[in-house]
Amino acid sequence: MNATLPDTDSPSRARILAGARREFADRGFEGARLSDIAGQAGLSHPTLLYHFTSKAELYGAVIASAVVDWTRETEAAVSGALHGFDQVASIIDAGFAFFASHPDFARILRREALDGGHRLDDAIAGALRPFLERAVAFLEREMEAGRLRRHDPLELMAICYGAVFTYFSDAGFRARLLGEDPLSEVALSRHRHALTELLGAALRPA
Amino acid sequence: MNATLPDTDSPSRARILAGARREFADRGFEGARLSDIAGQAGLSHPTLLYHFTSKAELYGAVIASAVVDWTRETEAAVSGALHGFDQVASIIDAGFAFFASHPDFARILRREALDGGHRLDDAIAGALRPFLERAVAFLEREMEAGRLRRHDPLELMAICYGAVFTYFSDAGFRARLLGEDPLSEVALSRHRHALTELLGAALRPA
DNA sequence: ATACCTCTACTGACTTGTCAGTAGAGGTGC
């Protein structure tokens, strides 16, 4: 897409990306305003369009940078040599850690999931589907070997995805409902602990 | 909100509401176009604004009608005289049934949750918080009585909320990822069954 | 003849993207 490519990571570009992540998370693709994003970076909106040729390209850059982080940060957890429930807990931990350090991205991703995910085709093919397939294969193997109790592996992943993902994407809602900050360290580890306990009770062999 | 109320349910009004539900679910509040909604009802957009004085009022009416349905349809499940895990399964079933019959509302609700839920304050105070409090109180009582294994009741609700809610709000994403319709009867009961089994394995006393 | 419902035509606000031009840093020849 970028034919003549001098900069790639100027300070302005980085500030624009940071503001864009916030605005796209807060207001969605349609709701975000280029002039607001530019303003947060201390620039006028034409300058933003000097660095990114269109709103869509800027959005794509935000997604891409998060997908890079996701792949890097989950790699360790997935390729670990653990077995049975320890490996499950490790993946849950990795998911929590990733979203806790990328809370805005959780909301961007949810908006995409709501829209059917058509803008995520590359990310799905490149990162999400492989991740899911490895996880399901792992679960099947471990259940077969008797190191995990039998459950539907794919649906188990869907349940974990829903629980972890929702905690972060709906953090504002939870805050309003319960009057506490879900991204605080205590709230976060309370939820992670509860999920891990629940899964452990259901998955650990008797 | 509706002080001087002549019509309340003309045929046009009902058709507008149905179209609005679809459009708000598909594109969000900002993305939805009044002229598209009106067009689906066979009307021009100023005619829509004759029935609903603003886009925001129309949106509020969509939310309100769904909250009415929610309260009615979950009432039976929550006030049932069941005990232990049977009651838990009954609430899960009710949640599935509600969202399966209101798939568009699931996505509208998720968009609201993403935005922090500030437009849902009435619904939270009137329906959601009471529902949650009754559920948590029930879980505590049953755990105390030994009819359910001990888990964190609030987090347990959050996990169920996340799993059920995500299944419906992200149905389009799941369809893209797996290539099957998540709202089909088989897919739906597969997921509900998996969730019920998982919860049962974790919650039923040994 | 009046209440209700609908339309066409229009406005004002706003948004993305374009364009011409400015400021300043840095290299080069002399």
Place this chain on the structure above:
DNA sequence: GCACCTCTACTGACAAGTCAGTAGAGGTAT
């Protein structure tokens, strides 16, 4: 040590289009 050029980063002004909401007139049933 200076005239000249080029490049990046940036801006204000504007073009083009979209959208919610308004005004006012017409049709229809009672």
